[in-house]
Amino acid sequence: xxxxxxxxxxxxxxxxxxxxDADREADAGLRAHVAACERCRPMVADLQQLRSxxxxxxDVAPSRPLQLVPPVAAPTPAGGGILRRLxxxxxxxxAALLLVGAVGAGASGIIPxxxxxFPGAAAASAGGAEVDTTTEGSAAxxxxxxxxxxxxxxxxxxxxTTRDHIASAPSTAEESAAQPAVSRVDDGVPQAAMxxxxxVLFAGLGLLFAGVAFRVVARAxx
Amino acid sequence: xxxxxPSSSGTRTPPLDDEAAVVARAARGDRxxxxxxxxxxxxxxxxxxxxxxGDADQAADATQDAFVHAYDAIAKFRGxxxxxxxxxxxxxxxYDLLRRAQRRPxxxxxxPEExxxxxxDVAAPNPVAxxxxxxxxxxxxxxLRLLPEDQRTAVVLCxxxxxxxxxxxxxxxxAMGTVKSRIHRGRLRLRELMxxxxxxxxx
Numbered sequence: 137x138x139x140x141x142x143x144x145x146x147x148x149x150x151x152x153x154x155x156x157d158a159d160r161e162a163d164a165g166l167r168a169h170v171a172a173c174e175r176c177r178p179m180v181a182d183l184q185q186l187r188s189x190x191x192x193x194x195d196v197a198p199s200r201p202l203q204l205v206p207p208v209a210a211p212t213p214a215g216g217g218i219l220r221r222l223x224x225x226x227x228x229x230x231a232a233l234l235l236v237g238a239v240g241a242g243a244s245g246i247i248p249x250x251x252x253x254f255p256g257a258a259a260a261s262a263g264g265a266e267v268d269t270t271t272e273g274s275a276a277x278x279x280x281x282x283x284x285x286x287x288x289x290x291x292x293x294x295x296x297t298t299r300d301h302i303a304s305a306p307s308t309a310e311e312s313a314a315q316p317a318v319s320r321v322d323d324g325v326p327q328a329a330m331x332x333x334x335x336v337l338f339a340g341l342g343l344l345f346a347g348v349a350f351r352v353v354a355r356a357x358x
Numbered sequence: 359x360x361x362x363x364p365s366s367s368g369t370r371t372p373p374l375d376d377e378a379a380v381v382a383r384a385a386r387g388d389r390x391x392x393x394x395x396x397x398x399x400x401x402x403x404x405x406x407x408x409x410x411x412g413d414a415d416q417a418a419d420a421t422q423d424a425f426v427h428a429y430d431a432i433a434k435f436r437g438x439x440x441x442x443x444x445x446x447x448x449x450x451x452x453y454d455l456l457r458r459a460q461r462r463p464x465x466x467x468x469x470p471e472e473x474x475x476x477x478x479d480v481a482a483p484n485p486v487a488x489x490x491x492x493x494x495x496x497x498x499x500x501x502l503r504l505l506p507e508d509q510r511t512a513v514v515l516c517x518x519x520x521x522x523x524x525x526x527x528x529x530x531x532x533a534m535g536t537v538k539s540r541i542h543r544g545r546l547r548l549r550e551l552m553x554x555x556x557x558x559x560x561x
Contacts, residue, residue, distance in 0.1 A: 183545050190513070193409075198417075
């Protein structure tokens with residue numbers, strides 16, 4: 137003698153009742169329905185039977201012999217991996233520094249053949265670079281200082297030249313008490329003052345070689 | 359016909375008699391002890407990988423990966439059931455392989471009835487008594503292969519290998535609710551697939 141229920145629980149709730157779901161198993165209403173329902177009771181019984189058969193599925197012998205222990209001298213995957221991962225960024229950073237250093241040194245006349253001390257194009261590019269650096273380095277809040285400087289400079293030199301732009305950058309930096317690298321341009325000894333470009337250049341060269349070395353070692357390692 | 363699987367005798371590998379001691383030696387770096395453990399449990403690991411991946415070669419690769427991970431991690435083994443620990447590692451290695459390969463994303467494995475499918479040949483030491491059970495296991499494995507990949511993975515880990523919902527969620531990098539739903543839908547689908555072989559459950 138069983139009761140028929142017009143509305144049955146969702147099948148997924150019944151599947152949960154088959155095992156492993158503490159919430160459903162503790163659901164007294166659900167259990168009461170299943171116990172009384174002609175449709176749901178056999179279904180849950182089937183699912184429980186299925187579940188216990190699944191839990192018995194036998195082990196399977198490997199399709200081929202397996203190496204039970206990794207080789208003793210197995211290279212740690214992390215070591216080769218780190219070198220391999222570092223190689224790319226090192227080479228990219230090295231190339232970037234090399235380029236910046238070469239352009240800077242070339243523009244300041246350290247590298248021969250790039251046009252001497254301050255001839256037109258080179259000086260213009262150097263001047264542009266310096267002004268850009270100043271603007272960037274002194275952030276948006278300091279732009280009034282830059283504008284003021286431009287104003288005072290204009291009174292000294294009614295027709296500013298490229299050279300004046302270069303000179304104007306350091307004075308801006310001095311007023312904002314920053315940018316020591318730029319102030320070196322101001323002391324009027326460009327050759328000696330530009331030597332940091334060489335440092336940048338050689339640093340880039342070093343990083344580039346390190347990146348190449350990492351890649352070679354990582355490839356040869358494993 | 360699939361190649362024979364001699365160690366599949368319709369059972370699961372029981373723990374070693376002196377397992378705690380062997381595990382302790384392996385954790386201290388004893389390679390012989392580690393090899394003994396892997397040899398003992400390789401059929402358990404391979405069975406799980408094979409049921410998750412559905413391919414003999416990939417299952418062997420995943421089991422091999424699992425052994426390497428286990429070797430790296432055994433020094434940190436902090437007790438518990440070693441078989442479960444190793445099977446969790448195997449499940450992770452298999453799931454990684456499955457995701458990497460993306461061979462059959464959310465599709466079904468081929469129908470074993472249509473041939474060309476490798477199923478383990480469960481040797482029955484006592485054919486009369488075991489034939490029915492072995493037949494049930496073969497049909498169950500075949501039915502598992504017909505489940506969508508996400509349901510199959512969840513049902514295999516939970517119902518075949520006894521992981522709880524949280525462990526399945528960890529192994530499959532899925533939310534608990536998603537895992538529950540996959541398991542429940544997978545069970546319902548398996549019940550439908552096994553309906554015509556109901557008599558085998560009584561064997």
